[in-house]
Amino acid sequence: MNAIHLPSSKLIKGIPAAPGLALGHARIWSFQDLTFPHSTGHDPAQERQRLRDAKTKALIELSTLEKNIALTVKPGEINLFKAHRMFVDDVALMQHVESSLLSGLNSEACWMNAIDAFAIQLEALSNPTLKSRAADIRDVGRRVLCHLLGIPVDDFLLDSPVVIIASDLSPSQTVSLEKGKVLGFCIEKGGPTSHTAILAKALGLPAVVGLGPEVLSIEPGSIVWVDGTRGHIIINPDDQALIVFRDLTTRSNLRKLEAVEIAAQPAVTLDGVGVDVFANIGGLEDAEAALVNGAEGVGLFRTEFLYLDRQQLPPEAEQVQIYRKIFDRMESRPIVVRTLDIGGDKAVPYIGFQEEANPFLGWRAIRMNEGRPDVFQSQVRALLQAGVGTNLRIMIPMVSNIEEIQLAKQLIANARVELQNEGLPFAQKVQFGIMVEIPSIALIADRVAPSIDFFSIGTNDLTQYTLAADRTNARVAHLASPFHPAVLGLIQMTIRAAHAHKKWVGLCGELAGEVMAVPLLLGLGLDEFSLAPSLVPSIKRAIRKCVQTDCKIIAERALACSSISEVTGMLIAEAERLDLF
């Protein structure tokens, strides 16, 4: 069942972004920026009427859409299209429009200025859910603008299930996606951690990104086979290939079911090496999902949510309460809590961030201990108190040198003395670890290892800091691959240094959730995988299929490669051979 090359069909290779298989008709989705006139001296009454007509058309469309999906919406729930209709007629929005209409501006400009004004306000919020509503407002703005300009609305509204072919997808295009109407994604640009990838994973749909401009020339309506696991697509597969597709799908579905059934069982390789499979969580809901999916602990608990949208530091008692709720749920399982990882890109007024040209290279995360040690100390105090009777581990992010480790340890020791003096109960045995995200710390891991209990490799940041490529920038995201041999080298250095000092190493980036990376990471000697709860069963399954001694050879081969594509090509072939997909 290796890659299929058939004369009548065409295979395009890309980057696997979300696992799974799909087969369906291609729908090309192109989205261009609309330009519109901007001039003054218009008759407000006339412009008002034009806008009113455009809005009416938009409202009719939205009602139709709403009716179409009414069946899929739970009773009492307001669907997105209804919210969109409310945007169209919003009082505050229309007040804004009205004042510019009176100045004689044309209706397109009045409308879009008002839309912009509100979208910008929402974009400035720190809560990601609320922030992404800006995209909804822009969607509505665009819909009405299309009617004003008399051009068809380039909707993402689909009547039958299709495979989406696009240059890139913005969040605003994906919000209106209905589950069940999209089978998979084939994206020209982007990298493995782009938001299409994250969205597709969340929806459980396969996605291949970085397919190149060729993908946009697919004839609309062609049959496309999307293989998000292996990272390629096949256009117009022939009969023989279709039979293969059905077999693969049946097999993959069966496997998924099997993997979930035995998710609670430990992950042990065929030659008897047991590794921990933990979950990344950001709150109570994720903790529940982690347990359901058979995670044996938490490898990364993100704590930023406690700090956003407040006017002052969260009170210690509140922190303790929130932590305790989650710790209780995990019972005696290990929980690695990452202390606050935040910087100038987020609006947290009480911490005192300044405007920075490069917030991701700036005063953030553990670096805040110079200047604001109280933030860390209060979090540590809360964690130590909430951690009584649990298997708590504290991990600090964004470490670049040994002084940061010494300072953090000093602050933790201070917190213990304080709690002791205040007569408050606190966790006694708490492991202390650091994130490996900055290449410098991987390069001196042997000297750092004696000061810590564990390392956790954050491959998303380690990749972007090593390769100097912003993974959220669509034009360079393809450069930011954790499969770059340089990144693999840093992972290897870290694990070797840790093991020489009898310390354990975890990995909590997206890489830990990639099936094809399992043999590589096992071969490098990784002790703990930490990933999105939903991926736990399939990673456990892959681990159970591997022989660690063989994996060592695979890891050596990967490290000897000279390019990303050489590494991924080899790993995909190995994953096929080991029957991991």
Added chain:
Amino acid sequence: MDKVSQPRKISKNKGTRMKQVILRITTETGLHARPAAMFVEQTNQYSADVSIRNLTTQSKWVDAKSIMNVLTLGIEMNHEIELQVNGEDEQQVIENLKTLVNSGLGDHQMNR
């Protein structure tokens, strides 16, 4: 964006007494699109003027009949909102909004 600490005077219901209430948002995702839509749909059912502010972030007061305004307040889980209702049906408005918010705005069991 003017920083107003008092509710904006909204014309048509002058003279009547005014009702105020502080509510805590328990919806996990805060007042994002769907819960906000539900909330605004309610406020629009009444003739009374309804103003809202995010007490937790000490936001400015805005018209609670505008979904755009409500979204820009950045209301999240555990935030407290303050409502001011002014108009004939104000008591009923307060009661209904209270029930709606306390019931989780139909979003309690939604996944992230």
